[in-house]
Amino acid sequence: MSAPLLELRGLSGGYPPVSVFRGVDMTVGNNEAVGLFGPNGHGKTTLLKTVAGLIDPRDGDIFFAGERLNTEGKMRPRTSRHLNYDLFRRRRISAESVVRQGLIYVMQGNLLFPEMTVEEVLDIAPQAARGRGGAAQMRDLVDAVFPRLRERWHSKIRFLSGGERQMVSIAAGLLALPRLLILDEPTLGLSPKLRIELCEAIAKIRAENVPLIVVDQNVEFLTSLVDRLYLFDHGAITREIDGSAMPSHEEVMTMMFGEAH
Amino acid sequence: MTLETFAFLLASGLVLGGLYALMASGLAVVWTTLGVFNFAHGAMIALGAYIAWQVTQYTTGGAGFLLGAGVSVAIMFCLGFAMHYVLVKPFELHANLVLLAVITTLAAASIMENAILLSWGPRDKQIAPPFTGNIEFLGTAIGIHDFVILAIALAALLALALFLRRTTAGRALRAVAQNREAAELMGFNVSRLVAMTIGLSAATAALAGVFVGSLRFISPTVGTDPLMKSLIVVILGGVTRFTSPIYAAFIVGLAEAFSAYFLVLYWAPAVLFAMMIIVLLIKPEGLFGRRTRTL
Secondary structure, eight states, rough: OOOEEEEEEEEEEEEEEEEEEEEEEEEETTEEEEEEEOOSSHHHHHHHHHHHTSSSSSEEEEEEEEESOOSSSSSOOOOOOSSSSSHHHSSSOOHHHHHHHTEEEOTTOOOOOTTTTTHHHHHHGGGGGTSSHHHHHHHHHHHHHHHHHHTTTTGGGGOOOOHHHHHHHHHHHHTTSSSEEEEEEETTTOOOOHHHHHHHHHHHHTTTTTOEEEEEEEEHHHHHHOEEEEETTTTTTEEEEHHHHOOHHHOOOOHHTTTOO | OOOHHHEEEHHHHHHHHHHHHHHHHHHHHHHHHSSSTTTTTTHHHHHHHHHHHHHHHOOOOOHHHHHHHHHHHHHHHHHHHHHHIIIIIIGTTTTTTTHHHHHHHHHHHHHHHHHHHHEEEEEEEOOOOOOOOEEEEETTTEHHHHHHHHHHHHHHHHHHHHHHSHHHHHHHHHHHHHHHHHHTTOOOOOOHHHHHHHHHHHHHHHHHHHHHHHHHOOOOOOOOTHHHHHHHHOOOOOOOOSSSHHHHHHHHHHHHHHHHHHSGGGGHHHHHHHHHHHHHOOOTOOOOOOOSSSO
């Protein structure tokens, strides 16, 4: 395999002083879709937020398209209780530059901007992709995948349903021309009908060769979509499953929780 | 009350309302974006007025007045932009940001007022109103200058509103105000956008200062009273929409003009505060507000 698109090497992090995940090694190849599956509250979102640059990593490295996204080295522990430590603290990773590189994270249950219309949100979304080509193509893809958004073009985000809001989030992510798109539980809290609609939309996006990291609680959906699956448990990756041997839901449960789950 | 008196009070109430609208929307924009009340806003008004006064010393007439206003707005925008990095940004990660920002902005207000005192001296100044002459309004003569001020204030507010609604940069500012994390994930430089917001707020303060300076005398503390009034306006109107403080500003301006006539001038603030308390008792989020604050 050629050099991977995204590579995490021994990545650890969390919300200081709490450590949430540690020693995560993970790769996403060019044109690859990778799934991340694991119980709620075990740090998947924290891991992905770190990769997206919202949270400083504690240790380890994030390489994207051959470039290091984080400052080299370990996070220094807070040394003084008395000085304004924040004044001297440098962020070790910046969401702005991560997004500029084309690594787009679509947040879980994203509330977006409640008082803005769909049109306004999708107008500012491509800002991140300034100077990169392919915008018109992406707009066509968004129109093809989410025809529903055109109907709600001038509605405020506040008045949209959860599913529609998720569609706006993903559409905004696509308009930023992702070289890698991270979808964090895109189907969380949706009705079964909307869920199917959204899963189909994601499959269509995948068909356009957009590299993906997808987190979902539905093993069947994940295994039908992705090339590789990572199982994530207690803040670490416990198993990597190759595309040739995608397991069923039952098998995954057994892998994670043992026979008597 | 004769029709003439009524027309006079109406006109002065509207001019006051226009001024308060300008100041209060500057305050409200920062409040919605940062969740911080900028106590330096009053000193910014004063500094804006002094800068414009200095420019009008070298120029004359309407063009000089407008040039002074322009220079003042430009300088204050830069100052506001810089203030973010000095007064707010270093404390951003701190849990008590709101309290710290109260203190830092109060400190900035005090520093600015004393700097004004040092550089321009204690003697009151006035920016000569360039537009002289009166026009007939419902039987009373009202200065053209008042109308010009009201018109410019409304035009500036309209321009600001259009900027926030229609342009990509303005939409980005609103995005930061509504959901900071999501704005970061869209690749915006959030700090710079917040600094721009404070800059815009300072620019409106400067414009208001120029107007105040041409209506009254300028002293280093000229901004204190307008700051108090804009605070009332912001709380009375709520900050849900860009327009809510503007409506409230005209209500406050008119209430002040009429209460100064029917009661005594000194009672005007008491009337305004009473009005604010009653409104808050009935509708805590303000007259035109909802519970959430957004831009």
